[in-house]
Amino acid sequence: MKGMGITLKHLFDNKVTRQYPEYKKETFERSRGMLTVDMDRCIACLQCMRICPDHCISIEQEKRDADGSGKAKPYAVGFVIDDSRCMYCSLCVEVCPVNCIYHTEEFEAQAYNRLELARQFGERPVDPTIDPKPAVKKKPKAAKKAPKKEAAA
Numbered sequence: 001m002k003g004m005g006i007t008l009k010h011l012f013d014n015k016v017t018r019q020y021p022e023y024k025k026e027t028f029e030r031s032r033g034m035l036t037v038d039m040d041r042c043i044a045c046l047q048c049m050r051i052c053p054d055h056c057i058s059i060e061q062e063k064r065d066a067d068g069s070g071k072a073k074p075y076a077v078g079f080v081i082d083d084s085r086c087m088y089c090s091l092c093v094e095v096c097p098v099n100c101i102y103h104t105e106e107f108e109a110q111a112y113n114r115l116e117l118a119r120q121f122g123e124r125p126v127d128p129t130i131d132p133k134p135a136v137k138k139k140p141k142a143a144k145k146a147p148k149k150e151a152a153a
């Protein structure tokens with residue numbers, strides 16, 4: 001009876017849960033949601049790709065006279081962000097010199113297939129399965145020199 005009393009008491013309390021996904025809680029200011037990139041402002045400097053510790057950004061660039069200045073500059077023709085690897089550390093956002101990659105309020109990164117989590121932004125799709133930063137081959141350590149034998153007395 002005591003337990004049933006507690007159940008009945010809470011039955012008529014104000015609800016503290018929401019019927020997600022119909023009703024979503026507002027995100028906090030500066031929360032880190034899924035990334036997006038403004039391709040019109042991207043200068044294809046590759047800094048975000050290089051700094052990403054999880055290798056989730058791949059950029060394909062080519063030289064192109066996009067602004068009609070007569071000079072061919074690097075242009076990002078392909079840009080993919082793989083949400084299945086991203087840990088939302090924001091390093092790519094901090095390093096971008098033109099602030100064109102940033103977090104949105106979107107946080108529902110889910111799919112039935114891992115490859116569907118790779119979001120394409122450029123005009124040419126980039127294969128997300130290719131690691132953009134192949135492992136750097138380390139130079140073999142030099143063999144330790146044998147200690148010199150002490151001259152015989």
Ligand code: SF4
Nearest residue numbers: 052086087089090092
């Ligand atoms: S937030 Fe971090 S893990 Fe995600 S793409 Fe940017 S640098 Fe990589």
Ligand code: SF4
Nearest residue numbers: 042043045046048096
């Ligand atoms: S750091 Fe910014 S400008 Fe440079 S490639 Fe990445 S998104 Fe583009």
